[in-house]
Amino acid sequence: MATENAQTPLLQLENVRAGYGEAVVLDGVSLSVPEGGSLAVLGRNGVGKTTLLLTIMGFVNLMQGTVRFAGRDISGAPPHKRARAGLGWVPQERDIFASLTVEENLTATARAGQGNAGRWDLSSVYDLFPRLKERRANMGNQLSGGEQQMLAIARTLMTNPSILILDEPLEGLAPIIVEELIAKIGAMAKDEGMALVLVEQHAEVALGLTDQAIVIERGVIAHAAGSAELLKDQATLDRYVGLNLEGE
Amino acid sequence: MIGNLAIVLFDGLAFGMLLFVLSVGLSVTLGLMNFVNLAHGAFAMLGGYVTVLVTRELGLPFLWSLPAAFIVAALVSVGFERTLFRRLYRAGELNQVLFTIGLVFAASAAAAYVFGTAQQPIQLPQFLRGVTEFAGLRFGSYRIFLIIIALVITGLLVLGLEYTRFGAQIRAAVDNQRAAQGLGIDVDTVFAVTFALGSGLAGLGGALAIEMVGLDPSFGFHYLVYMMIVVSVGGLGSIAGSFVAASLLGIADVAGKYFVPDLGAFMIYLIMIAVLFLRPQGLFGKR
Known part of the structure; x- marks a missing residue:
């Protein structure tokens, strides 16, 4: 694209x-x-x-x-x-908000994007990372490293960045999580033109x-x-x- | 005896609720924003004098003066926050203490100059005067009113902080200021609004306090002590902690003065020492 x-x-x-x-x-x-x-x-x-x-x-x-x-x-x-x-920044330390639930981490800073950048909402990021949906009520500090990274990426996607x-x-991160993230980042960059x-x-x-x-x-x-x-x-x-x- | 106990508990709870309204804003600014704002007591006093002016000079009803006290204290505080306090966010606690306690001195002197050093009486509406009889006991109507207001405020604060997006943004900004900014939260504005709400509540507390404890230019100092005790016993930044601590201290204060008059005035300090000895971070504190 x-x-x-x-x-x-x-x-x-x-x-x-x-x-x-x-x-x-x-x-x-x-x-x-x-x-x-x-x-x-x-x-x-x-x-x-x-x-x-x-x-x-x-x-x-x-x-x-x-x-x-x-x-x-x-x-x-x-x-x-x-x-x-x-600008959709995902910080190195992940910087998950510890006193917010997973879902609040996603919604607190969410924004509707302009034009075709408006595709990310709760249901689409939960489709991307089903694990986050399972853990939606957990607090931000109760996640594994891989889950934190998924949440950090999903949280930024919710701002609908260009x-x-x-x-x-x-x-x-564990190798299996690395594989998953590589596939998903690749899909966003190559298939969707992010x-x-x-x-x-x-x-x-x-x-x-x-x-x-x-x-x-x-x-x-x-x-x-x-x-x-x-x-x-x-x-x-x-x-x-x-x-x-x-x-x- | 049982009747006395019920009245003492009730009066203590009412005093505690007053302390809660006065202190909860300080707990939020101190606990969430790490700013030691001793001028909180001065904003409370400002609210009290706003009520005096609105009811006596403008002749408006007492109930109208309460939102006025909230709004004026909130607006004045945000003026100070934008121009002065924000320069001190990274200045260290001692500088914050020295500056804000200086403001209390200035506010006290200004109040004495404008209003004199005498107590300021106010006129309450009929339904808030006298007592309400229930189960053969006589409860002060104003105290019932105070308890209801404090419960409503508690509910609104908990709802606002825990269940709204703005509340989530406050918590996010407190958790990690840089990440919050990098995701689009205007942290300065969020903090300014939070600060204004906290000071507005102090102003409301000052207005509500006149009928119970009076108002003179020393108010900002006198109640600062109670505010600091509530915040430290309850735990920084915890609304529930402030609520429990204020109730506990209010009841202990009234019960102490009633049952052990010799010890009365020291009761709250004993409780503070006991609680902080067992839990240095306060009842609901996290650090």
Whole structure:
């Protein structure tokens, strides 16, 4: 489901320098994701991958450069306005609201989307993750890691975003859950044309789910390529991502 | 003797309900938003003076003055929250305490300047004066009214916080401010509204308090002590905890003064010490 409107990228970063306080973590980062496109963000631990996502969401001090979303400059917008504009962030720590039930976690921040982004509601996310329906009355802190990750993704889908921004969604999960999540994220990106930014330690998985990829090294983009092409480029992967291609 | 006991329990419960209305907003702002707002007592006093003005100067009925007390206290508090308090959210508890206790001093001085230091009497409607007889016992009509109001407020608070989307958003924002923002909750506004509701309840409590305990410029200090005891015994941020603690302390206070006059005024402190000794986080506290 490629879109015709390819001239305006959905998400675009231009020459971004960002960090915490005075400390610069990202320097000179530019990237763009078209509507329905998907981008893998690879790199070793601590190179700035999560900071990149936090910069997109407005949690990090943007020192230079611009962040555009759907053609609008959102560089100065607070996080809640970015979320309402259609950026669907799924945080790394999952950050499930512990004193809300599973269903309240889904409904408290739910929003109707604009246009074709309006498809997610309680029944459709329960169809996607039937486990959550079984646990709908449980409190957010009574879930397993896999269930928490499903809830975190479902909670963001309920905001009907036009892009899904996932921060290491498979980290620390049992292999069977990892398989399930890969299949479902893949279905959303490939079959439904949900735009995707995916930070992931497992390069093979991330490259399989996306069409473009960047590799971050010490706060700058060290390499950018098509995902399929990078998947075959063992030398580059070895150099920047290390052991992760083999998986665990 | 049984009759006396029933009346003491009733009067104690009524006093407890007054403490509940005065304190529950503080429990919410302290427990949910981690802001130590000692000026809560000053907002209660403001509500009391609003009622004095509305009934005496404007000549409106007492019942009309109650929503006025709520609204004025809520609006004034949100003015302070937007301009001053929010700068202190990350400033540490000592700074919050010093600033807000300073506000109580200022409010007390302002009240003394405008209204004088005398007690402010108010005129109650006929149906709230005198007593209501039931089963041969005489219950103060105003106290019955107070208990009913407090029960309604409790019900509305529990419904609002536990069963509405806005309530879920408050809890979400408290659980994890960053995740709430990242999912589209305007946390600043949610907190400002919560703060206004809590202070509005203090204002309502101040208005309801005049008939039971009087109103003068020291109100903000005097009842701050009771508020802090209710909040710490009940547990921060717990509406049920505030309700139980306020009832317990109200009954203990009245029963202590009635049955053990020598010990009377110290009873609530003994209970506070006993409860906090056994449960430092308060009866319903989570931390």
